[in-house]
Amino acid sequence: MASTSRGDSLPKVQCPNHPDAILVEDYRAGDMICPECGLVVGDRVIDVGSEWRTFTNEKATNDPSRVGDAQNPLLNGGDLSTMISKGTGAASFDEFGNSKYQNRRTMSSADRAMLNAFKEITTMSDRINLPRNIIDRTNNLFKQVYEQKSLKGRSNDAIASACLYIACRQEGVPRTFKEICAVSRISKKEIGRCFKLILKALETSVDLITTGDFMSRFCSNLGLPKQVQIAATYIARKAVELDLVPGRSPISVAAAAIYMASQASAEKKTQKEIGDIAGVADVTIRQSYRLIYPRAADLFPPDFKFDTPVDKLPQL
Amino acid sequence: MEQNNSLTPFPPGLASPQGAMTPVLPIFSPMMPYGTGLTPQPVQNTNSLSLLEEQQRQQQQQQQQQAAASQQQSGMVGGSGQTPQLYHSQVSTTTALPGNTPLYTTPLTPMTPITPATPASESSGIVPQLQNIVSTVNLGCKLDLKTIALRARNAEYNPKRFAAVIMRIREPRTTALIFSSGKMVCTGAKSEEQSRLAARKYARVVQKLGFPAKFLDFKIQNMVGSCDVKFPIRLEGLVLTHQQFSSYEPELFPGLIYRMIKPRIVLLIFVSGKVVLTGAKVRGEIYEAFENIYPILKGFRKTT
Numbered sequence: 001m002a003s004t005s006r007g008d009s010l011p012k013v014q015c016p017n018h019p020d021a022i023l024v025e026d027y028r029a030g031d032m033i034c035p036e037c038g039l040v041v042g043d044r045v046i047d048v049g050s051e052w053r054t055f056t057n058e059k060a061t062n063d064p065s066r067v068g069d070a071q072n073p074l075l076n077g078g079d080l081s082t083m084i085s086k087g088t089g090a091a092s093f094d095e096f097g098n099s100k101y102q103n104r105r106t107m108s109s110a111d112r113a114m115l116n117a118f119k120e121i122t123t124m125s126d127r128i129n130l131p132r133n134i135i136d137r138t139n140n141l142f143k144q145v146y147e148q149k150s151l152k153g154r155s156n157d158a159i160a161s162a163c164l165y166i167a168c169r170q171e172g173v174p175r176t177f178k179e180i181c182a183v184s185r186i187s188k189k190e191i192g193r194c195f196k197l198i199l200k201a202l203e204t205s206v207d208l209i210t211t212g213d214f215m216s217r218f219c220s221n222l223g224l225p226k227q228v229q230i231a232a233t234y235i236a237r238k239a240v241e242l243d244l245v246p247g248r249s250p251i252s253v254a255a256a257a258i259y260m261a262s263q264a265s266a267e268k269k270t271q272k273e274i275g276d277i278a279g280v281a282d283v284t285i286r287q288s289y290r291l292i293y294p295r296a297a298d299l300f301p302p303d304f305k306f307d308t309p310v311d312k313l314p315q316l
Numbered sequence: 317m318e319q320n321n322s323l324t325p326f327p328p329g330l331a332s333p334q335g336a337m338t339p340v341l342p343i344f345s346p347m348m349p350y351g352t353g354l355t356p357q358p359v360q361n362t363n364s365l366s367l368l369e370e371q372q373r374q375q376q377q378q379q380q381q382q383a384a385a386s387q388q389q390s391g392m393v394g395g396s397g398q399t400p401q402l403y404h405s406q407v408s409t410t411t412a413l414p415g416n417t418p419l420y421t422t423p424l425t426p427m428t429p430i431t432p433a434t435p436a437s438e439s440s441g442i443v444p445q446l447q448n449i450v451s452t453v454n455l456g457c458k459l460d461l462k463t464i465a466l467r468a469r470n471a472e473y474n475p476k477r478f479a480a481v482i483m484r485i486r487e488p489r490t491t492a493l494i495f496s497s498g499k500m501v502c503t504g505a506k507s508e509e510q511s512r513l514a515a516r517k518y519a520r521v522v523q524k525l526g527f528p529a530k531f532l533d534f535k536i537q538n539m540v541g542s543c544d545v546k547f548p549i550r551l552e553g554l555v556l557t558h559q560q561f562s563s564y565e566p567e568l569f570p571g572l573i574y575r576m577i578k579p580r581i582v583l584l585i586f587v588s589g590k591v592v593l594t595g596a597k598v599r600g601e602i603y604e605a606f607e608n609i610y611p612i613l614k615g616f617r618k619t620t
Contacts, residue, residue: 176567177567177568192565196565199563205559205560208564243620246548246588247570247586247587247588249570250566
């Protein structure tokens with residue numbers, strides 16, 4: 001009657017008439033019912049729901065149906081320890097104003113560094129408004145690197161920053177090293193070193209960055225309209241295809257393309273403004289602009305509305 | 317000697333069956349005699365610091381090289397030039413020829429290449445030039461850096477910044493770091509012989525200052541070479557196909573860093589077609605690495 005057809009470790013109850021049917025759990029009555037014939041197969045199933053119901057419009061800040069914080073089993077190794085909290089109310093303070101029972105230490109020294117790093121990752125990501133999926137990916141990467149111990153000597157913050165960079169790349173929305181530097185206390189050099197070490201340690205690789213990856217972010221930070229952004233994307237792509245800018249970093253080419261597109265439109269931005277947003281020096285934009293300027297007429301998309309015609313574009 | 321034809325390639329450094337040292341000649345490029353880099357012969361390991369001897373030895377080697385080069389042109393049969401031979405320029409301390417330098421007794425016969433030549437490709441015809449050699453030597457006695465810094469010319473010593481005397485000489489234009497333990501690092505030479513000669517000169521300077529300097533364990537630690545393939549390269553394509561060896565991050569460095577495994581060499585490959593090779597202990601590794609990468613780079617030539 002109770003046959004284990006799937007060979008898993010827990011014995012499973014089956015409906016005797018329909019061994020393949022998946023049983024439906026009826027939690028109110030505590031039964032397991034076969035959906036084919038309606039036979040109640042198991043009864044007196046223990047209810048694992050919450051013991052009492054809470055009504056959300058009550059102002060009670062504590063939720064009695066939850067015991068402990070939400071577990072993060074993927075990242076913490078299933079640690080079930082609890083801590084005694086600070087204590088509320090007047091009785092928790094002794095006569096000098098110090099709180100009784102200050103012991104809050106040693107919750108899990110093995111994972112303490114990892115938890116600190118996760119906190120740091122969340123802080124960094126919040127500064128640049130990264131979505132939850134990137135944060136999760138970063139946490140996973142950090143966990144893998146941490147468990148491997150091959151980068152053990154490096155600062156955890158550096159590894160966390162590098163993991164953040166890799167996660168952004170892997171999700172298809174790369175951030176420049178300078179953007180990661182802006183939210184981290186680690187230097188670009190160190191983040192770059194850790195980045196290469198992590199790629200080697202995890203034996204992964206990342207896609208090469210392209211000019212188009214940064215267009216939407218830079219253009220919206222500059223407040224440029226959508227037409228200009230589309231034009232800049234087209235210009236940068238064409239410039240790379242025509243190999244007008246060999247050896248230049250894609251960020252510099254993107255910045256120069258944005259400059260050209262904005263100068264041809266009604267919303268003109270200076271090189272300095274674009275340099276501030278993109279993290280490139282304005283002389284770098286000037287250099288790349290000089291390379292694409294001669295072919296400016298070919299680079300614009302065919303349906304672009306020029307506010308300033310191509311021959312009136314600034315020549316530096 | 318007829319026996320040479322049937323000989324399987326013996327590793328350079330070992331004596332041939334005839335008993336005499338047949339010097340192993342590099343056949344990395346059949347047409348081009350390479351510049352002033354000399355054919356280092358397995359030399360007797362003299363610890364004496366006689367620079368005159370050293371220079372005489374080098375001159376003799378130069379003469380032999382020229383004689384050999386002319387013989388080489390006539391005696392060479394082509395076809396073995398695809399991959400450069402493993403070129404041992406290390407000093408072999410086991411061969412002590414009493415006094416006389418080995419002469420070329422036999423007209424040169426083509427050596428069977430140690431690494432099998434790929435028949436489909438031909439040699440690139442480009443020879444990487446050595447740009448820097450880093451070598452170390454042990455002078456064998458403790459040194460007082462302060463006296464060296466005060467009495468020697470062209471020496472700087474700033475113990476708060478770095479714990480060694482930095483000395484420079486003009487003749488092979490090199491720089492040496494001399495440590496108080498007696499060990500010395502010599503950098504900046506353009507060939508193995510120059511590095512050795514320069515190290516000897518530094519040791520001579522130290523000796524003249526009164527320290528019982530010897531010349532122990534001279535070893536070349538790193539060799540850097542560079543060359544130009546003369547066509548632009550598509551680095552993005554290269555990083556896509558050779559992902560496990562390449563690292564190309566334009567934000568970090570404009571060149572592609574290729575870590576070759578077979579001779580363990582790191583190559584910096586640039587869009588312009590210039591290639592820098594480093595990490596070699598012997599000259600042949602640089603040549604071998606370049607011959608390995610050249611067909612790959614040809615495949616990623618920019619067509620516009």
